[in-house]
Amino acid sequence: MGKHTRIYNKFAYWSVADCVCTYCRHYNRKKGCMLTECCW
Numbered sequence: 001m002g003k004h005t006r007i008y009n010k011f012a013y014w015s016v017a018d019c020v021c022t023y024c025r026h027y028n029r030k031k032g033c034m035l036t037e038c039c040w
Contacts, residue, residue: 021027026034 021033021038022029024033024039026039028034
């Protein structure tokens with residue numbers, strides 16, 4: 001992003017519920033998390 005990029009609808013607040021493993025791209029339904037350490 002450049003210095004003149006405007007971001008609308010910025011994410012202002014997060015909670016623990018936003019960090020659920022099922023939303024992670026490294027999560028596999030059959031095998032679980034594929035990482036040894038959580039990236040979130």
